[in-house]
Amino acid sequence: MSASGPGLTVGEMLRKHGVSRRGFIKYCTATASALALPPWMGAAMAEQLRNAPRPSVVYLSFQECTGCFEAFTRSFSPTIEHLMFDIISLDYDDTLMAASGTAAESALASVMKEHFGRYVLIVDGSIPTGASGAYCTSGGRSAEVILREAAKGAAVILAVGTCSAFGGIPFADPNPTGAWPVSAIVGDRPIINVSGCPPIPEVITGTLLQYVTTGSLPDLDENRRPRAFYGNSIHDRCYRRPFYDEGKFAKTFDDEGARNGWCLYELGCKGPTTYNACATVKWNGGTSFPIESGHGCIGCSEPGFWDKGSFYTAQAAADFTKSGETRPLEVLEFAGATLTVGAVLGAGSAGVGRLRQHRSELDEVAQNDKGTP
Amino acid sequence: MSRLGDIPIRIESMESPVPDRPDGGLGGAIDAVLSEIASLLERLAKNDEHSMIDLRSLPLSQADRAALQSALGDGEVHATLQAVGRSTARETRFAGVWWLEHRDPAGDLVAELLEVARFPQILASAPDEIADAAKALRSHRRLQ
Numbered sequence: 001m002s003a004s005g006p007g008l009t010v011g012e013m014l015r016k017h018g019v020s021r022r023g024f025i026k027y028c029t030a031t032a033s034a035l036a037l038p039p040w041m042g043a044a045m046a047e048q049l050r051n052a053p054r055p056s057v058v059y060l061s062f063q064e065c066t067g068c069f070e071a072f073t074r075s076f077s078p079t080i081e082h083l084m085f086d087i088i089s090l091d092y093d094d095t096l097m098a099a100s101g102t103a104a105e106s107a108l109a110s111v112m113k114e115h116f117g118r119y120v121l122i123v124d125g126s127i128p129t130g131a132s133g134a135y136c137t138s139g140g141r142s143a144e145v146i147l148r149e150a151a152k153g154a155a156v157i158l159a160v161g162t163c164s165a166f167g168g169i170p171f172a173d174p175n176p177t178g179a180w181p182v183s184a185i186v187g188d189r190p191i192i193n194v195s196g197c198p199p200i201p202e203v204i205t206g207t208l209l210q211y212v213t214t215g216s217l218p219d220l221d222e223n224r225r226p227r228a229f230y231g232n233s234i235h236d237r238c239y240r241r242p243f244y245d246e247g248k249f250a251k252t253f254d255d256e257g258a259r260n261g262w263c264l265y266e267l268g269c270k271g272p273t274t275y276n277a278c279a280t281v282k283w284n285g286g287t288s289f290p291i292e293s294g295h296g297c298i299g300c301s302e303p304g305f306w307d308k309g310s311f312y313t314a315q316a317a318a319d320f321t322k323s324g325e326t327r328p329l330e331v332l333e334f335a336g337a338t339l340t341v342g343a344v345l346g347a348g349s350a351g352v353g354r355l356r357q358h359r360s361e362l363d364e365v366a367q368n369d370k371g372t373p
Numbered sequence: 374m375s376r377l378g379d380i381p382i383r384i385e386s387m388e389s390p391v392p393d394r395p396d397g398g399l400g401g402a403i404d405a406v407l408s409e410i411a412s413l414l415e416r417l418a419k420n421d422e423h424s425m426i427d428l429r430s431l432p433l434s435q436a437d438r439a440a441l442q443s444a445l446g447d448g449e450v451h452a453t454l455q456a457v458g459r460s461t462a463r464e465t466r467f468a469g470v471w472w473l474e475h476r477d478p479a480g481d482l483v484a485e486l487l488e489v490a491r492f493p494q495i496l497a498s499a500p501d502e503i504a505d506a507a508k509a510l511r512s513h514r515r516l517q
Binding site for chain 2: 019
């Protein structure tokens with residue numbers, strides 16, 4: 001799938017395609033602007049990338065709905081085509097690549113061997129460990145085995161999507177497949193979580209671009225997410241925030257407050273506790289985001305979002321006592337993953353805390369089926 | 374209402390993230406931008422330090438934008454580039470302050486910046502492209 005022979009720098013590749021330095025500076029400037037990065041980053045990014053080797057990228061999809069990949073391919077800036085053909089060498093992606101079967105598996109093995117220690121590994125989907133990993137296999141191997149093997153030679157792992165970053169929907173109560181996030185399986189490689197269900201396309205490509213440009217991990221929050229995109233809550237950057245401050249709330253989706261664009265907090269908006277770039281980068285090339293379309297934030301980029309109760313219940317009014325969601329987060333203690341998962345999921349997540357009620361059930365499943373991750 | 378065309382559609386402008394001021398006057402943001410430009414110009418004059426302001430990152434209304442354009446005015450140079458779409462670099466009446474607009478091949482505005490520099494970075498020819506150009510010219514059949 002590599003768009004060119006190995007060894008070409010990004011600049012050489014661009015010149016080969018007839019893209020001038022001016023064109024590339026302009027492209028990087030527009031990208032920096034779209035990603036709300038400082039304007040000087042555009043020119044700096046262009047100069048750095050022109051001399052940088054095109055990194056090999058391996059994209060693995062596990063227990064997922066392909067929504068994250070759909071998002072990845074719908075990035076307006078940078079576009080997936082531009083990334084693939086000019087900036088990265090997407091060497092393995094079983095959704096996009098023409099090869100299949102043995103040829104595809106050989107390609108993966110070859111890439112991992114040739115670029116050992118240097119390739120970027122993108123993972124979307126959670127990793128099911130129940131039934132000896134039978135819920136998700138490829139080439140007769142389980143997702144867990146494939147991930148462990150691919151992770152060994154990865155310079156960095158991008159866990160794209162909430163399933164990959166925090167377990168997501170498969171991890172939610174009752175987690176029938178024994179699903180875990182990437183960080184529960186891999187403990188010795190640098191991981192960047194790009195959460196969201198799906199993540200904002202430009203946040204996926206922007207995070208990748210930032211890593212390729214700088215060659216180092218971006219500044220991460222306590223959930224290992226890039227602060228450049230996850231540093232502010234939706235609520236803090238929401239254009240409806242002034243209505244919250246004035247105490248003007250929509251009470252139903254068709255009342256006068258809703259028509260006037262008032263705050264959706266009382267309709268269950270999770271903006272105050274959700275960190276993402278929806279309110280700034282927005283979706284569909286900066287067209288809009290859910291709150292702008294009249295629906296509250298569902299908090300999809302946060303750990304355990306699926307188990308935090310109704311999307312339509314105000315956070316302050318939610319009755320968590322019935323489901324025991326106010327239990328404190330218990331530390332995951334399984335199979336040496338304590339620190340990894342604890343750090344990723346972060347302390348104080350009520351949703352994850354509730355999930356831990358099912359720890360004994362999960363442990364039982366894991367022990368019966370295969371063991372722990 | 375029996376046809377799709379009967380559904381009323383309201384298209385909100387993407388160009389105006391904040392409402393225009395009722396009095397049509399300058400908002401505080403413009404004063405802040407002008408003050409920032411003055412500081413950047415001083416740094417350019419003193420240390421030859423080049424800098425940029427991303428106009429799309431600022432909460433400017435249409436009136437604010439027009440007021441800023443009016444305050445900065447037009448200078449002597451107006452350059453047009455054709456590189457992955459059309460771009461313009463226009464020097465304002467304040468020497469060293471350039472207004473840049475980048476459009477994609479479809480003509481949509483993808484970046485709008487103020488660059489405070491002796492000339493916009495994007496205008497300079499790149500050394501590697503100059504070297505390639507020299508080789509290309511040397512290999513021209515009229516020189517062989």
